[in-house]
Amino acid sequence: MFNQLGDRLKATLDDLRGRGRLTEDDVNKALRNVRVALLEADVALSVVKEFIEGIRKRALGKEVSRSVNPGHLVVKIVHDELVELMGKKNDALDLSVRPPAVILVTGLQGAGKTTTVGKLARYLHSLRGKRILVTSVDIYRPAAIDQLKRLAGEVEVAYCDVKLTDPMQMATDALEYAQTKGFDVLIIDTAGRLHVDQEMMIEVKNIKTAVNPTEILFIVDSMTGQDAINSAQAFNKELQLTGVILTKTDGDARGGAALSIRYQTGCAIKFIGTGEGNSDLEPFHPERIASRILGMGDVLTLVEEAERNVDREGVKRVARKLAKGKGFDLVDFREQLEQMHQMGGLSAIVDKLPGMGGLPAGALHQADNVNTKRLVAIINSMTPRERAYPALIKGARKRRIAGGSGTQVQEVNRLLKQFAQLQKIMKKAKGKRGLSQMMDQLKSSGGSPFG
16 A cells, blocks of 8 residues: 555655664755655645654654664654654554444445455454344335345354344344344444435444444545545544544555554554455554554564465474474475465565565565465465475476366476475475464564664
8 A cells, every 4th residue: 555655755865774874854855755655645735744843843853863874863863753654553442341342333335345345344353252143124226135145154243133224223122132142243234325315324323332342433534535534523523432443555645644654543443354355354553554664674564464365284294294304395395385375475465564665666565475375376276296295297287287177287396496495495404494473473562664
């Protein structure tokens, strides 16, 4: 989401790093570039003005002028102001009420509301251990109820199917069912509209009165820019929102909504949707997002994703094989590729590593999920014997594997070459340091990029 903005800010701030002395002209020139970058990212003008002024006051103060490395200190100031702008810290859901805690989900049509309900249900059930019930009171959009039923099944949570046509009564009945059956959380998906209208607001306000929700979350499509801010303000005025979830942040959005919405509405961003999968929802941590924007990585989020998606038993199994002198085969390689795909692919991992922000866009583009899927397809087209003994794969076999996977022989050759190199590395490792150990080490050193 922040690629373009991040590139502009990094280029401007890199010019300041390493300078032994900064003049007022240096700072003003840098701030002009920052201002343009923020406006091009669709950040609201009022937000940009206050943001720039906050940096200017600190950057021209005694703290910077007396610093041994003023350029680095200015970068830290920009980082701190970004964190301040986005909300200082993660604002978690408030579920500390007598069960069931009710989460009312609102938003305009097309923002990804129903999909987000499914993701949020999975997050609370799988990662927080809560008993979740979801229901839809959207009686207007065709197949809205069927969509949420399907999502509930996919993420293994219960769905409350209320056969009524009054959204307020449907919500009330779902709450009574949640209370009777002892659920921890009830998530209610409300109807959306193409635009904010009075009829919609009255309906949502009636539902709010009927179920007294603990959280009222507004779903924002991050690609809609300032329109998203205006909608959030309208909903907040009527409903007193407790938080926002930004969706579609993996798209080619400019990022202005994320940087403006807290300042302009006073509502915390609680989660961001990072992809189309049911697991692609992560808590919004302003400090981590600021570090990503400035190319400083985000090791803590990377470690958390690894802990959620990496099969530690599988890693230990591979380590035991290596320790016993058994080879690392293509079945093991496929498992590693699939786990990498669960974490968003190599490009998403690299994006969170410190110091990797300066890599050219083309290099990251070559490491996207499509390549991972093609590699897995190639391995799936092999026989079990070929996966165990890759040396068997010669001309005719390569052509058969390429045809079965919809790839070219050159791609099969490339995979086998990469695998041979990986085998050598794994042989040297001898299973002495497993991935779980590496993750623990990363976690212990994954704090703020400023120490």
